[in-house]
Amino acid sequence: MFKDTALSTLEKHELYISRCLQLAKQGTYAALPNPSVGAVIVHNDKIIGEGFTSAYGGPHAEPNAIASVKNPELLKESTLYVSLEPCSHFGKTPPCADLVIEKKIPKVVIGTIDPFAKVCGRGIEKMREAGIEVIVGILEKKCQESNKRFFTFHQNKRPYIILKWAQTADGFIAPNTQVDNRPFWISNNYSKQLVHKWRSEEMAFLVGTNTALKDNPSLTTRDWYGKDPVRVYLDRTGKVTQPNALLDGVAKTICITTNNDLVSTDKVVYAYADFSTNLPQQICDILYQHNILSVVIEGGTTTLDAFINCGLWDEARIFVAQHNLGDGVKAPQVPSSNNTVQHRILNDTLNIVKR
Numbered sequence: 001m002f003k004d005t006a007l008s009t010l011e012k013h014e015l016y017i018s019r020c021l022q023l024a025k026q027g028t029y030a031a032l033p034n035p036s037v038g039a040v041i042v043h044n045d046k047i048i049g050e051g052f053t054s055a056y057g058g059p060h061a062e063p064n065a066i067a068s069v070k071n072p073e074l075l076k077e078s079t080l081y082v083s084l085e086p087c088s089h090f091g092k093t094p095p096c097a098d099l100v101i102e103k104k105i106p107k108v109v110i111g112t113i114d115p116f117a118k119v120c121g122r123g124i125e126k127m128r129e130a131g132i133e134v135i136v137g138i139l140e141k142k143c144q145e146s147n148k149r150f151f152t153f154h155q156n157k158r159p160y161i162i163l164k165w166a167q168t169a170d171g172f173i174a175p176n177t178q179v180d181n182r183p184f185w186i187s188n189n190y191s192k193q194l195v196h197k198w199r200s201e202e203m204a205f206l207v208g209t210n211t212a213l214k215d216n217p218s219l220t221t222r223d224w225y226g227k228d229p230v231r232v233y234l235d236r237t238g239k240v241t242q243p244n245a246l247l248d249g250v251a252k253t254i255c256i257t258t259n260n261d262l263v264s265t266d267k268v269v270y271a272y273a274d275f276s277t278n279l280p281q282q283i284c285d286i287l288y289q290h291n292i293l294s295v296v297i298e299g300g301t302t303t304l305d306a307f308i309n310c311g312l313w314d315e316a317r318i319f320v321a322q323h324n325l326g327d328g329v330k331a332p333q334v335p336s337s338n339n340t341v342q343h344r345i346l347n348d349t350l351n352i353v354k355r
């Protein structure tokens, strides 16, 4: 409640949309591949209802916020604040724009328009046609950033791409020769656990052929609670064979290959790519077709460099350990960015670089 308020109308709009963003954060990963949205219902400068998107397939933010209002009679005199345009289509749930109209909410303030082709302004249009006052574009950039995977997917027709690797202080990701079938570990156990948290959050993890062969990686979520990501590996000529861990069938796995004749099984889905030209873009197209909104490129350097060289990445998460290796597989380098944040994880440094 604003008593003796000095806030302008715009400041109030920004305050409530900020609250929507706080709420939306709680649903970010569970809602995928849907966006996570926050909604706040305000009556006479007082919040009377709040909600955010339920786990995928469940109700959206608006019905959750509406259901939380104790006295539904007040809806007719309230403003609905929502970080993303209310939907206008029948998906897993009915259109939220219809519900807003049905509940006779007279005013709606929206953070940003929905880039999804089936909505994309139609929710706004529907509500305006029903006589609702609709304001659009409050904290627009922040609202888009809050659903960066969803926006990248629908606007750029590719997943949000996170490059990730661990390197020694002197810039190596592995020794030249390593014990077969086991990764050479560089980062510490807490960093490793954080990576497993990311595995539970992002939709896919991808490795190159040499990494699949040398490390025999599982790419599953073991040191954190949650789902496994879709595992993706490159295998131009069919070098990765049983008993590689990537073929154990415990999680959906996509093999990108030049072999057109391979028939997908319950363990591996084969996807064709021409490795001689712009492979990263083809990988993006394949992941887009599989409805994958985010991918972590785990390495190795050849694979990471391929994405860096064609500018196909959004974020890099680089663990730097304190010890040296002297020689080995050189770590990739991303162009320096003034959008870099550094975290300390015991004796590791984690640099998060955004393009």
Ligand SMILES: NC(=O)C1=CN([C@@H]2O[C@H](COP(=O)(O)OP(=O)(O)OC[C@H]3O[C@@H](n4cnc5c(N)ncnc54)[C@H](OP(=O)(O)O)[C@@H]3O)[C@@H](O)[C@H]2O)C=CC1
Pocket: 164, 165, 166, 167, 172, 173, 174, 175, 178, 183, 184, 186, 207, 208, 209, 210, 211, 212, 214, 215, 234, 235, 236, 237, 239, 275, 279, 280, 298, 299, 300, 301, 302, 303, 304, 306, 329
């Ligand atoms: N510290 C860390 O965070 C990590 C370390 N690693 C280490 O990295 C090392 C492997 O790195 P690296 O040798 O660079 O290999 P990669 O794992 O990146 O695999 C590269 C191979 O993939 C195939 N390929 C073909 N075309 C492309 C293309 N356009 N882009 C990418 N790959 C292509 C090639 O194999 P082909 O010729 O058969 O087609 C190529 O040699 C391992 O020792 C592993 O342990 C790996 C991941 C993370």
Ligand SMILES: Nc1c(N[C@@H]2O[C@H](COP(=O)(O)O)[C@@H](O)[C@H]2O)[nH]c(=O)[nH]c1=O
Pocket: 165, 166, 183, 184, 185, 186, 187, 191, 192, 195, 207, 211, 215, 216, 217, 218, 219, 220, 298, 299, 319
């Ligand atoms: N060596 C190294 C990493 N290696 C990455 O982890 C993969 C192994 O995954 P899993 O088999 O599921 O444990 C491996 O193939 C490579 O992609 N990661 C890191 O965070 N730090 C490290 O020092």
Ligand SMILES: [Zn+2]
Pocket: 060, 061, 062, 086, 087, 094, 095, 096, 097
């Ligand atoms: Zn909706």
